[in-house]
Amino acid sequence: EELTIAEYLASESDLGGTKLEQLVDGAAKQLNIRFDAAQYFVPLTWSGEWTRIDRVIFYPLIAIFIDGIQHEMRSEVAQRDQTISTELKSSGWNVIRLHWKALIEDPQHEVAKILYATLAEDSRTN
Helix, strand or coil: CCCCHHHHHHHCCCCCCCHHHHHHHHHHHHCCCCCCEEEEEEECCCCCCEEEEEEEECCCCEEEEEECCHHHHCHHHHHHHHHHHHHHHHCCCEEEEEEHHHHHHCHHHHHHHHHHHHHHHHHHHC
């Protein structure tokens, strides 16, 4: 039985998690992107709560959220995502949101957003 590209990429994950997170890990591996942490908790000072970031790169500081279908189906999730992104950005994070549908259609292209964020940060600091 042959694997689809999504199944193959998911099988390359070292970090585990959902199938979508594993797909991101595999595509990142193909693009030579290394994550420093998975399921990383960060305090949110505005609300006093915490958020869990799906994948993190510490330098440059990038928060990668892997958004499943629930982010489209429930408006309160989208609003909460926006608030979290705004707060993280104000704390120095570069926030990348990877969309489930784009990940399924072309995982490497969607995950390449992380590379663009890394390159943009490097050009600002040099």
